[in-house]
Amino acid sequence: MHEIVAVATKDLRIEWRSKVVASQVLPFAVIVLVLFGLALDADRGTLRTFTPGLFWVTVLFVAILAIQRSVAVETASSAFEALRLSGAAGWKVFLGKAMAVAAQLAAIEVVMLLGVIILYRTSVADPMLVVISAVAATIAISTAGSLYGVLAVGMGVRDTILPMLLLPILAPVLVAATRAFDDALNTAAVNGWTWTVMLACFAVLYAIIGSVAYAVVLEDT
Amino acid sequence: MPTTTVRQPEAPAIEPGSGTGSPKTRILGIACLVGVVVLFVFAFFLTEEDQVQGDVVRMIYVHVPVAIIEYFGFGIAAVGSVMVLWRGSMWWDTAAVAGAELGLLYSGLMIGTGVIWGRPTWNTWWEWGDARLMTSLMLFLVYLGYLAYRRTVPDAETRARRSAVIALVGIINVPIVNRSVEWWANQTLHQQSSLSDGRLEDLTLFTLAMGFVVFGMIFVWLLIHRFRFGWLERQAEMHGLEAALAERRAQRDADIDESLAHPGVSEGDDMRGGDDMGGSDDMAAGSGDVGEAADGAGQQSGDQA
Amino acid sequence: MSHLGYLIAGWGLVLGSISAYAASLLRRGRVISAQVSADRQRWMTTDESAAEDDA
Numbered sequence: 177m178h179e180i181v182a183v184a185t186k187d188l189r190i191e192w193r194s195k196v197v198a199s200q201v202l203p204f205a206v207i208v209l210v211l212f213g214l215a216l217d218a219d220r221g222t223l224r225t226f227t228p229g230l231f232w233v234t235v236l237f238v239a240i241l242a243i244q245r246s247v248a249v250e251t252a253s254s255a256f257e258a259l260r261l262s263g264a265a266g267w268k269v270f271l272g273k274a275m276a277v278a279a280q281l282a283a284i285e286v287v288m289l290l291g292v293i294i295l296y297r298t299s300v301a302d303p304m305l306v307v308i309s310a311v312a313a314t315i316a317i318s319t320a321g322s323l324y325g326v327l328a329v330g331m332g333v334r335d336t337i338l339p340m341l342l343l344p345i346l347a348p349v350l351v352a353a354t355r356a357f358d359d360a361l362n363t364a365a366v367n368g369w370t371w372t373v374m375l376a377c378f379a380v381l382y383a384i385i386g387s388v389a390y391a392v393v394l395e396d397t
Numbered sequence: 398m399p400t401t402t403v404r405q406p407e408a409p410a411i412e413p414g415s416g417t418g419s420p421k422t423r424i425l426g427i428a429c430l431v432g433v434v435v436l437f438v439f440a441f442f443l444t445e446e447d448q449v450q451g452d453v454v455r456m457i458y459v460h461v462p463v464a465i466i467e468y469f470g471f472g473i474a475a476v477g478s479v480m481v482l483w484r485g486s487m488w489w490d491t492a493a494v495a496g497a498e499l500g501l502l503y504s505g506l507m508i509g510t511g512v513i514w515g516r517p518t519w520n521t522w523w524e525w526g527d528a529r530l531m532t533s534l535m536l537f538l539v540y541l542g543y544l545a546y547r548r549t550v551p552d553a554e555t556r557a558r559r560s561a562v563i564a565l566v567g568i569i570n571v572p573i574v575n576r577s578v579e580w581w582a583n584q585t586l587h588q589q590s591s592l593s594d595g596r597l598e599d600l601t602l603f604t605l606a607m608g609f610v611v612f613g614m615i616f617v618w619l620l621i622h623r624f625r626f627g628w629l630e631r632q633a634e635m636h637g638l639e640a641a642l643a644e645r646r647a648q649r650d651a652d653i654d655e656s657l658a659h660p661g662v663s664e665g666d667d668m669r670g671g672d673d674m675g676g677s678d679d680m681a682a683g684s685g686d687v688g689e690a691a692d693g694a695g696q697q698s699g700d701q702a
Numbered sequence: 703m704s705h706l707g708y709l710i711a712g713w714g715l716v717l718g719s720i721s722a723y724a725a726s727l728l729r730r731g732r733v734i735s736a737q738v739s740a741d742r743q744r745w746m747t748t749d750e751s752a753a754e755d756d757a
Contacts, residue, residue: 323566327546327559337542337549341563344538345570348577355581374577385569389562392482417731433717446704453705459716502723506716513712517705615720619727626731632738 179265183272188279190249197280201241205284208234209291223296228357228364231292232350235317238284239277239346240339243321246277247328266391270322274386278318285310301362309356309368312375316349319382326393349378417625425618432611439604453517457601460510462608463503464533466616470500471536473620474543475568478561490557491631493564494547495623497540499616504537528578535574539567553634 191197212230216222223230289306292298300306324342352371359368418426440458447454473496480489511530512522524530543563550556703709 320566323562327562328549337546341542341546344535344542345566347535348570348573351577351581370580374580378573381569381573385566389566392558392562395558416728416735418728437713441703441709451704453708455709456712459713463716502719506719509715509719510712513708513715517708619720619724622724622727622731626727626734629731629734629738633734636738 179268180272180275183269184275184279187246187249187273187276191245191276191280196245197242197284201238201245201280202284202287204241205234205238205288206291208237209288209295213295224298225363227292227296227298227361228354230296231288231357232313232353234288235281235285235313235353236343236346236350239281239317239321240342242277242280242284243318243325243342244338246273246322247325266394267387269394270319270326270386270390271383273326274315274319274322274383277322278314281314281318282311285314298361298363300360302360302368305356305360305368305372309353309360309372309375312372312379313349313353313356315379316375316382317346319379319386320345320349323382323386323389323393326390349375352378417622417629422618422621425614425621429611429615429618432607432614436604436607436611439600439607444601444604445598450518453514456510456514458604458608459612460507460514461605462612463510464507464529465609466612467500467503467507467533467536469616470496470498470503470620471540471568471571472496474500474540474564478564478568481557481561482565485554485558487553487557487631490553490561491624491627493561494544494627495620497543497564498623499619501537501540501544502619503616504533504540507533508537526578526581528575531578532571532575536567536571539570540564543567553631 209230212234213223216226289300293300321342324338324345327341328338352374355364355366356368356371356375358364358366359371436458440455444455446452474493475496477489477491477493477496480486481493508530511533515524516522543560546563547556547560550559
């Protein structure tokens with residue numbers, strides 16, 4: 177546990193110093209929300225109805241950037257090598273890095289939620305459901321993303337291959353998170369808690385798969 | 398350097414490849430061709446049209462077999478990936494790629510025929526709520542990524558291990574996609590049990606079974622050839638360098654002998670023999686292009702090699 | 703025959719794609735087998751022992 181937290185705080189500290197995510201990825205998220213507003217003709221009814229979908233599609237785009245950043249932090253100084261030599265188990269490194277990505281995504285999601293409330297006139301009907309489903313979805317996205325991020329390490333074309341590998345895998349997460357938000361933001365009559373349970377299952381599943389697979393991948397990074 | 402006539406390179410020592418065929422696959426290939434013809438006759442001339450759907454039901458003889466056999470391809474990719482991670486087997490890596498590529502082909506055909514069949518029967522090209530179409534689409538996209546990813550990893554063993562992870566995560570995702578689409582849409586346009594409830598006529602059922610056999614045979618034929626191609630690719634990767642070096646040395650020695658015998662002849666052609674080996678030339682004597690452009694330099698580094 | 707266009711499109715897609723893929727596979731196989739010595743192409747030989755060396 178100690179090592180997991182150590183890896184996570186290391187990544188967050190790097191972000192705190194460099195502010196790459198805060199100064200580049202976060203504005204990107206807001207820009208995408210504004211662009212959706214423009215593309216959908218500023219029709220507030222439409223925007224409000226589709227808020228859950230637009231929100232989570234934006235989160236997926238943002239997640240790609242955050243994950244690329246999370247990997248770049250390691251490759252820039254061949255730190256994967258150092259992490260491996262440090263003797264920390266692969267799965268601990270994986271969970272630490274995924275936690276750091278999840279924390280950054282969560283912070284961005286808070287800003288985005290404020291954004292859709294202001295820009296799209298969305299109202300939050302069930303704050304508890306919003307928080308819990310968002311946490312589950314964020315963990316699922318960041319665990320799957322961290323695994324695929326490291327798979328693409330060292331490939332000259334990792335910037336283009338990552339979305340292609342990651343996004344199809346995350347399609348079910350998108351479905352479940354959108355449905356959960358449909359309930360929480362009162363945009364469709366569905367049972368959001370069922371979908372939240374499903375999101376939690378994804379989060380656990382991807383965390384386990386990633387922990388097992390990371391050792392294999394880190395071996396020959 | 399005196400201008401001399403450029404000597405024609407001798408006929409390359411490599412005979413044209415015999416390909417990936419063997420007597421047994423040739424027999425299987427002929428059987429596939431005959432099977433397609435027979436299936437076509439049964440599907441279009443001997444079976445009756447459907448009372449509801451009309452003649453378009455004849456799509457069933459390609460769509461359903463292709464849709465089921467698709468999973469054999471992805472299944473082979475999954476088993477192969479497990480064996481790669483478990484045993485480090487490169488043989489299974491080759492099998493996994495072959496399975497993945499065929500799964501990709503068959504799932505693409507499943508989607509294509511599904512779209513074409515959906516239009517006249519469901520009145521829509523694409524039905525988002527249909528779990529089977531969506532599952533095939535997701536598998537298609539995941540394995541498209543798998544094959545694209547493999548092109549980006551130069552080292553064979555790294556490529557095998559890493560792409561095995563991708564293949565397995567993709568397979569694990571299949572039931573998830575399937576379930577989530579069903580819960581999401583809570584509907585499916587597919588006939589749930591048309592194969593089992595006895596509504597299909599005997600001859601229709603027979604023709605459908607024949608479709609399974611024919612497309613199954615085609616699958617096996619393609620799988621064998623794709624596996625052999627992958628095997629050859631790996632052999633070329635592993636032994637290509639050695640072979641290129643050996644051939645280069647032999648060629649150079651021959652050229653040196655000859656240039657000693659005929660001092661007026663340019664020694665510039667010594668790079669030609671290995672040209673078809675492509676990139677492996679780099680390791681031996683600079684790239685082939687450089688070798689030809691600057692004969693002297695090529696000769697020198699060739700001597701060092 | 704009703705829906706002939708759809709049937710031609712569907713069957714044509716399947717048979718056309720498979721034929722095209724098979725043709726490209728044969729062609730690529732022929733090209734690459736020229737680069738590999740015949741003793742490594744064990745389906746042309748009867749030596750069963752070769753089957754073990756890469757498993």
